[in-house]
Amino acid sequence: MSLTGLNTVAVAQSKKVQTNAQPIITLYSAGDIADCRKTPAEQTMAAQTAKLISTDLARNKNAYVITLGDNTYPIGKPEEFNNCYDKTWGKFKAITLPSPGNHDYGVPMANGYYNYFDDLAGPGRRGYYKKTLGNWLLLSLNSNIKGQAMQEQKRWLKGVLAQRQSTCVMAFWHHPVFSSGGHGNVQAMREVWEMLADARVDLVLSSHDHDYERFAPLDKHGRPDNNGIRSFVVGTGGANLTSMLFVKDGSEIRQNDSHGVLKLQLRSNSYSWEFLSVTKPNQQGFTDQGDSNCH
Template sequence: MPRPHASAPSRRTTTLSLLLAAVLLVTGALVLGSTGRAEAADPLLSRGKPAVSSSDEADDLTAAKAFDGDPATRWASAEGSDPQWIRVDLGTTATVSRVRLKWEAAYGKAYRIEISADGSAWTTLATETAGNGGTDDWTALNAKGRYVRVFGTARGTSYGYSLYEAEVYGTPGDTTPPGTGAFTVVAAGDIAAQCTASSSSCAHPKTAAQAQRINPKFYLTMGDNQYDDARLSDYRNYYDKTWGAFKAKTRPVPGNHETYDPAGSLAGYKSYFGSIAYPQGKPYYSFDEGNWHFIALDSNSFDDPAQIQWLKNDLARTTKGCVAASFHHPLYSSGGHGNDPVSKPVWQILYAAKADLVLNGHDHHYERFAPQDPSGRATADGIVEIVAGTGGAEPYPIENVQPNSQKRISGPYGVLKLDLTDTTYTWQYVGTDGQVKDSGPTRTCH
C-alpha cells in the first residue's frame, strides 16, 4: 500500500489487492469520462543514458545495464562491501519527479536517492532505511538536476547491490547547459614524410597550416612524427619546418618509427623534443587542463612493468572528471595494420578508471568508434577511440571494418579538432582544405 504523504517523497510497492485495482480502474474510467482526458505522466528520462558505478561485479553487469530497458539484464556491484553507488547522466538539467528501482535478489536495505547539477555536489531526495527488495517506486520528488544517483549504505544480503532497472522520470530542460572551462585541442599522428612545401604532393606542410589556423590550446601528436627513422637531422629538416612552428605547445608521444633511429631507440625524438616529451624523465607523462587529465604513453613499451605501474598510480591520483589518453598503437583499427593487442592491457586499466577517450595513429586514416570495452563490446560506459594517423604520411586503405566502427575516411589528409568542456567532449575531422569531413556527437565524461 502507498505510504501516506503530503509533499514529502513517497515509496510504494507495485503490489495492489485485486479490490483496490478494480476501484482504481473504475475511478480512472470515471475521470476519463468526465474530463475527456487523463493527466499525462512525466516521461522516462534515463533510458539509454550514460551511466557509471562505484564497481561492477563482472564485465556483463555494468551500470549501463540498469538503464537499457531490458528486464533480463542488470547491474551488480562488487560483493561484500559498502557503500556502493550507481549514477546516470540525464544529459541536461531536468525536474525529476519519480525514481523507480527494480531490485534483483541482491537489494539495498538502506540507500539514498540523490541528485546533482554537476556530478560532484549531491542533494538527498529520499532515504530508505528498511528496504526489502522488489520494486521501490519513489514519487513526489520534485527536484532539479542533471545527475541522479542511488547511493547504497547497507546491503540486504551478503552479496552486493543489483538492479534490473533504475528509471528516472521528470520534465527535461529545454537545452543542454553549456559546459564551462571550454578549450580546443588539435591532434594527429604519422606526420612528417621527408619532403617540404616545395613539393605539391607534400602533405605535412598543409596539415600544419590547418592545425595552426585552428589555434588550439595545445597540440597532441600520436607517434611516427618523423619518417623514416626519426633521426634528429630529419626532425630538423622536415618536421621542424612545419609542425615545429608550435613545438612549445605540443605534447607528443613516440611511434614505432621513433624506435628505428640508428643512434638509439627514441634518440632523435628525445633530442628534438627534450623535456617536452620527457617532463618526468620517461617517454610517458601526464598533465591537466581544466577538468581534463591527459595521459601520454609510449606504446612501444607497454610490456614495461614500470610504465604500467606508473599508469595505475597516475590514474589513482587524478581528481579530474574527464580522462584522455594518447599513444601510437590502436587496440582497434579497420586499416592496414589492424587491431593491435599490445594495447589491450592498457585499455583494461583505462576502462577500470572510467577513462573517456583514447587517441591513436599508426594506421594512416581517420576512424572513430562507438564507446566500447577492452573486449570490443559496445557499452555506454566504454571508451571512445579515434584513429587519426592523417598528419602527412601516405594514406592506408580501409581493409577490414571492425565492430563498433562508426566512420572511416582514407585519402584526405587532415587533423582532429577536439572541443572540450569540464563535462563534455566532441570533435571534428578537418581536412587540409578547411572543410569538416566528419563530426562526432557531444559526449559526457564518465
C-alpha cells in the same frame, strides 16, 4: 532598488559567472606526420595539415597540439626532426604534447625524438607523462616499449588513475588497440586499455594506420558499451594514406581519402570533436563531428 540598480547587479553577476567559468580547451591531434623523402618540407601534406592548425588556432588561443607518434619518416633521425618536422609542425612546438611511434624508434633509443622534444616528451626519456588541463587529465603513453619498461609504465599508470582528481580523462599513444586499417588491432596496449576501461576513462587517441576512424564507446573487451571508451585513429597527419581492411566491431565512421587533424574541445564535463580536412580546390573535404559528456 531601482531597475537601473537591478540591471547593474545582474550584469556584475553575469560577468562574475563568465570570469569563473572554465575556459574551453582546444586540442589538435594527428599522428604519422612529417615525410620529406620525396618532397621539400613546405610542399608536404604535413605542411598542409600544419596550415589547418595555424588557421584554426587563430580563433582558439587556449590550445595545444597532440602528436600520436611517427612524428617523422623514415626512422626518426635528428635531421628528419630538424629539417622536416620542425619546418611544418615545429611551429607549434611550444604547445605540443608529443607521443612516440615505431618510426621514431628507428634510431637507437629514439634519440631524434627525445633530443627534439626534450622536456616536452616527459621525464627520463621513458615516453610517458601526464598533464592536467582544467578538469581534464591527459595521459601520453608509450606503446613502443616492452618487458620491464612496459611493466613500469603500467605501475605508473595504475598509480595515476588511483589518485586522479579530474572528472574527465583522455589517453593517447601510437598503436591502436582497435583499428580497421591495414595494421589492424594491435595487442601491445590491450592491458592498458583494460586498465583505462576499469577506470572509466573517456577518450583514447592513436594512429599507426594512415587513415581516420572513430569507434563507438567500447568496454574492456572491445564490445560496444555506452559507458566504455570512445576511441579515434588519426593517422592522417601527413604521411601517405593507406588501405583499410576488415571493419571492426564498433567502428562508426572511417576514411582514407583525406589528410587532416582531429580537433577536440574540452569542457569541464564534456567534449566535442571535429575532423578538419585538407581540401582540394573546388572539393568539399571529409568531416566528422559530434559531442559527448564525460562519464
